[in-house]
Amino acid sequence: MLPAAVPSRQHTVQPMVTGTSVLGIVYDKGVLLAADTLLSYGSMAKAQNIPRLHAVEKTVIGASGEYSDFQRILEILKAKALEETTTSVMDSLYTEESGMTAENTWNYLRMLLYSRRSKFNPFWNELLVAGKDLKGKPFLGSVDKIGTTVRDNFIATGFGAYLAMPLLREKWRPDLTEGEARALLEDCMKILFFRDCRASPRIQLAKCADDEVLVSEPYELDTAAAWQAEAYRQSVGELEDDGGW
Amino acid sequence: MGTLMASTEESSVVATTSLPIEHRFSPYDFNGGTVAAVSGPDYVVVAADTRLSSGYEIKSRNVTKLHALTDKCILASAGCKTDVDQLRSVLDIRGKMYQYNHRKPMNTPSVAQMLSVTLYGKRFFPYYAFNVLAGIDAQGVGAVYSYDAIGSFERTQYSAAGSGQAYVIPFLDNVIGNRNRLEEKPILTATEVVELLKDAFLSAGERDIYTGDQVEIMVVTRDGIQTQTFALKAD
Numbered sequence: 001m002l003p004a005a006v007p008s009r010q011h012t013v014q015p016m017v018t019g020t021s022v023l024g025i026v027y028d029k030g031v032l033l034a035a036d037t038l039l040s041y042g043s044m045a046k047a048q049n050i051p052r053l054h055a056v057e058k059t060v061i062g063a064s065g066e067y068s069d070f071q072r073i074l075e076i077l078k079a080k081a082l083e084e085t086t087t088s089v090m091d092s093l094y095t096e097e098s099g100m101t102a103e104n105t106w107n108y109l110r111m112l113l114y115s116r117r118s119k120f121n122p123f124w125n126e127l128l129v130a131g132k133d134l135k136g137k138p139f140l141g142s143v144d145k146i147g148t149t150v151r152d153n154f155i156a157t158g159f160g161a162y163l164a165m166p167l168l169r170e171k172w173r174p175d176l177t178e179g180e181a182r183a184l185l186e187d188c189m190k191i192l193f194f195r196d197c198r199a200s201p202r203i204q205l206a207k208c209a210d211d212e213v214l215v216s217e218p219y220e221l222d223t224a225a226a227w228q229a230e231a232y233r234q235s236v237g238e239l240e241d242d243g244g245w
Numbered sequence: 246m247g248t249l250m251a252s253t254e255e256s257s258v259v260a261t262t263s264l265p266i267e268h269r270f271s272p273y274d275f276n277g278g279t280v281a282a283v284s285g286p287d288y289v290v291v292a293a294d295t296r297l298s299s300g301y302e303i304k305s306r307n308v309t310k311l312h313a314l315t316d317k318c319i320l321a322s323a324g325c326k327t328d329v330d331q332l333r334s335v336l337d338i339r340g341k342m343y344q345y346n347h348r349k350p351m352n353t354p355s356v357a358q359m360l361s362v363t364l365y366g367k368r369f370f371p372y373y374a375f376n377v378l379a380g381i382d383a384q385g386v387g388a389v390y391s392y393d394a395i396g397s398f399e400r401t402q403y404s405a406a407g408s409g410q411a412y413v414i415p416f417l418d419n420v421i422g423n424r425n426r427l428e429e430k431p432i433l434t435a436t437e438v439v440e441l442l443k444d445a446f447l448s449a450g451e452r453d454i455y456t457g458d459q460v461e462i463m464v465v466t467r468d469g470i471q472t473q474t475f476a477l478k479a480d
């Protein structure tokens with residue numbers, strides 16, 4: 001028990017309620033994001049139907065890591081979007097109809113996360129930002145908790161970086177259709193469910209294409225067939241050749 | 246943590262002494278990569294790989310480590326990318342202010358000094374950036390400056406920094422610096438230097454896990470900057 005006089009720690013030292021991977025992929029007409037809807041409290045599955053992909057104006061942001069920090073970041077971004085639409089500023093960015101694009105939001109988030117890390121009190125997240133870039137082309141970028149930014153055609157945070165990225169790297173083409181991109185992401189989400197013990201099969205997708213931003217309701221992946229794989233039904237040693245999982 | 250074990254035939258005694266473990270958030274990450282630059286009588290060649298790593302993960306195979314601060318001066322940086330990005334933003338702003346105040350862009354030796362004071366300004370919470378500055382100086386001669394993380398700098402004929410530094414510098418010592426060679430030191434053209442740097446990066450990419458994917462090479466002359474890329478192994 002702590003003695004009464006000891007002050008509480010004010011700086012983040014470890015995340016408590018967390019979300020796992022977020023995946024993103026650029027396809028021919030836009031960007032698709034996917035994430036499961038599980039919040040974990042260490043090894044406990046604390047909440048199983050929580051969206052981790054959110055739309056703010058024309059941008060979709062997905063977060064892995066500490067969920068309360070994501071909630072705070074969304075508050076800040078919503079306040080910024082409101083400020084934009086309700087104040088007049090002598091700046092072409094604000095007087096143009098397009099307002100803040102995803103690329104602007106990405107840069108803003110980078111500044112936010114870098115300044116918090118420089119005070120040793122980070123937002124403990126890895127964020128994916130999707131939408132359009134300054135030139136109107138599909139945009140997908142990530143920012144991590146120390147402000148490292150990466151812009152690419154496919155990005156995965158958390159465990160997805162190890163399990164999903166190899167698949168995304170292999171299968172990505174610049175002319176992927178929406179159906180192909182969705183199938184690829186769902187395949188990656190299945191694999192994450194099987195191998196990441198903080199993942200669930202209940203997922204959510206988000207799409208930024210043309211001028212629309214859509215975030216889907218959560219739905220369950222169909223993993224029934226996969227559980228029937230030989231490797232799960234027979235024990236090691238009975239399989240031909242393989243002898244493995 | 247230390248473990249003391251004494252075992253006899255009948256029993257085994259294990260005594261463990263452990264030091265307290267402190268968990269602490271680190272504001273830095275090492276994102277790897279190698280940069281190098283070689284200067285000549287009227288040119289400077291600067292090269293950098295394009296891989297961004299974090300731990301054993303490759304975050305991207307196509308991120309540049311080169312940043313033109315003026316049209317005659319390029320900053321090549323390896324280390325922690327978020328600090329490198331911040332450093333570039335700060336230098337861009339200071340360079341712009343200089344240009345507004347003096348009605349001319351900064352020349353390379355001035356940029357070199359500015360980089361040094363900018364780095365030292367964060368002496369007690371450094372930018373984790375290992376820099377090589379390459380440019381054409383006021384006389385039109387190629388210049389290379391190498392830095393440590395807190396701003397100590399020196400003008401040299403050639404330099405390298407980053408995770409593959411130890412593979413590149415000895416090679417450049419022999420081939421550019423003519424060390425341990427009996428022939429007279431040759432004067433190389435920019436094209437010859439580009440080929441030598443490609444070899445240097447091939448070697449570094451072979452042995453350094455953080456170096457690979459592509460090399461971006463920029464040649465700076467008084468006429469401007471020309472860029473080319475060269476593929477490396479992706480393993």
